[in-house]
Amino acid sequence: MNNKLTYTEPELVSLIAQRDQAAFSYFYDNYATAINGIIGKLVTDVTLREDILQEAFVKIWNNFHQYDTSKGRLFTWVANLARNLTIDTLRSKGYKKQQKISSDENSVISQEDKRQSVEQHDSIGLRKTVNTLKPDQRIIIDLAYFNGYTQDEIAKEMGIPLGTVKTRMRSAILQLRQKMETEN
Amino acid sequence: MEKEEIISSGLLESYVMGLCSHEEAVQVEWWAKAYPEVKEELDAIGSAMEAYAMAEALPVQSDVKSKIFDAFAKESAQVEATPVVTMPIENNSKNTADTTTVVRPILSKWKIMAAASVALLIGSAVFNYVTYNKLQETTAKLTETEQTLLAKNEALAEMDRNVEVVQDKNSVPVSLAGLPAAPTAAAKIFWMKNTGDVYIDASNLPAAPQGMEYQLWGIVDGKPVNAGMITTASGSTFKVEKMKSFGTAKIDAFAVTLETKGGKPQPEGEMYVLGKM
Numbered sequence: 001m002n003n004k005l006t007y008t009e010p011e012l013v014s015l016i017a018q019r020d021q022a023a024f025s026y027f028y029d030n031y032a033t034a035i036n037g038i039i040g041k042l043v044t045d046v047t048l049r050e051d052i053l054q055e056a057f058v059k060i061w062n063n064f065h066q067y068d069t070s071k072g073r074l075f076t077w078v079a080n081l082a083r084n085l086t087i088d089t090l091r092s093k094g095y096k097k098q099q100k101i102s103s104d105e106n107s108v109i110s111q112e113d114k115r116q117s118v119e120q121h122d123s124i125g126l127r128k129t130v131n132t133l134k135p136d137q138r139i140i141i142d143l144a145y146f147n148g149y150t151q152d153e154i155a156k157e158m159g160i161p162l163g164t165v166k167t168r169m170r171s172a173i174l175q176l177r178q179k180m181e182t183e184n
Numbered sequence: 185m186e187k188e189e190i191i192s193s194g195l196l197e198s199y200v201m202g203l204c205s206h207e208e209a210v211q212v213e214w215w216a217k218a219y220p221e222v223k224e225e226l227d228a229i230g231s232a233m234e235a236y237a238m239a240e241a242l243p244v245q246s247d248v249k250s251k252i253f254d255a256f257a258k259e260s261a262q263v264e265a266t267p268v269v270t271m272p273i274e275n276n277s278k279n280t281a282d283t284t285t286v287v288r289p290i291l292s293k294w295k296i297m298a299a300a301s302v303a304l305l306i307g308s309a310v311f312n313y314v315t316y317n318k319l320q321e322t323t324a325k326l327t328e329t330e331q332t333l334l335a336k337n338e339a340l341a342e343m344d345r346n347v348e349v350v351q352d353k354n355s356v357p358v359s360l361a362g363l364p365a366a367p368t369a370a371a372k373i374f375w376m377k378n379t380g381d382v383y384i385d386a387s388n389l390p391a392a393p394q395g396m397e398y399q400l401w402g403i404v405d406g407k408p409v410n411a412g413m414i415t416t417a418s419g420s421t422f423k424v425e426k427m428k429s430f431g432t433a434k435i436d437a438f439a440v441t442l443e444t445k446g447g448k449p450q451p452e453g454e455m456y457v458l459g460k461m
């Protein structure tokens with residue numbers, strides 16, 4: 001992030017809960033591109049994507065009382081909210097999970113193209129970390145995290161046992177964590 | 185389940201990505217409270233997923249941020265514009281700049297609540313007014329219906345009395361036929377032979393001119409005896425009107441004359457109908 005961190009997460013959460021727009025502005029500056037990236041996994045149309053992004057942030061602001069710090073990090077809540085909003089929006093427009101799967105399997109390649117446009121962003125290090133994941137690990141994480149597939153659905157779609165989905169997902173995330181730790 | 189098993193079950197990853205069932209989520213949250221290691225694991229997975237999303241960040245092309253904050257500004261402007269309890273609360277926020285951020289949401293809440301109260305009050309008043317009007321309307325209709333019913337009952341009771349008179353075993357009918365003054369006129373007397381009571385159905389007499397009334401006479405020993413004024417309107421439905429009783433007196437005939445209003449001790453006007461016993 002370009003901004004120096006001026007709030008800790010508990011401070012940020014507490015201020016947003018008190019309807020502090022400056023804190024929410026800071027929150028937007030730090031997370032909008034990441035949220036936009038999540039929405040962008042399912043929506044390539046810029047106008048629709050950014051409409052959903054706007055709706056997501058308005059929803060975060062209006063429903064902030066629903067966020068429970070004991071249940072996890074702020075970003076976790078926000079990311080899931082944005083993804084679910086995206087899926088709901090697409091479903092209301094006739095989107096079917098089934099139709100999306102084939103293109104999702106190519107999502108690793110399509111992400112390569114998108115990466116070119118965000119080169120100025122200082123998440124290059126993170127991207128390098130993510131790129132160390134094997135494609136079959138990334139597909140599983142992408143299907144779950146960005147497309148909202150349950151582990152069961154991933155197993156059925158990919159024709160692999162549920163246990164394999166769980167192990168691959170877990171090992172992929174562990175790998176990310178280890179890389180992140182060595183880099184910090 | 186042991187905490188190591190929990191951590192390696194794959195459920196925690198599912199939970200962080202918001203993809204487990206409600207029951208599973210409750211279970212994970214319980215574990216997180218029970219085992220600090222589970223809570224730590226959840227946080228670590230959360231951080232990893234956050235980093236993963238950051239790596240896939242997409243720059244925002246349009247000015248989404250100002251649209252969001254414009255919407256907030258409009259929203260708060262609408263709240264500010266609500267002309268309720270603005271002054272006293274704003275005066276309280278004078279202390280320091282720091283308190284304004286804290287005070288604002290309370291202020292807005294108060295305003296929203298006050299506005300909501302006013303809206304509720306107005307809504308309630310409108311509802312009451314409408315309901316009251318409806319009640320008035322219904323009451324008026326009910327009264328009208330009651331009156332109609334009463335009138336019908338009255339008419340029915342009247343009809344019953346009429347029928348009783350006609351059907352009474354002591355009732356002797358006497359037909360009064362039209363005379364030259366009114367050849368088509370007719371009337372019917374029901375004389376009760378046991379009591380001497382006299383009833384008349386005068387509905388087939390022509391309408392009496394203004395200021396005039398029909399008077400009934402009983403002819404007793406060749407002399408007319410006043411039997412009272414007839415009030416039945418011309419052309420009305422069959423109606424039996426009780427006249428004066430003759431008791432045990434022997435009546436030879438009945439006659440109706442047209443007299444000035446209030447009647448006469450002796451008949452002076454023209455005779456319209458006559459009938460002999």
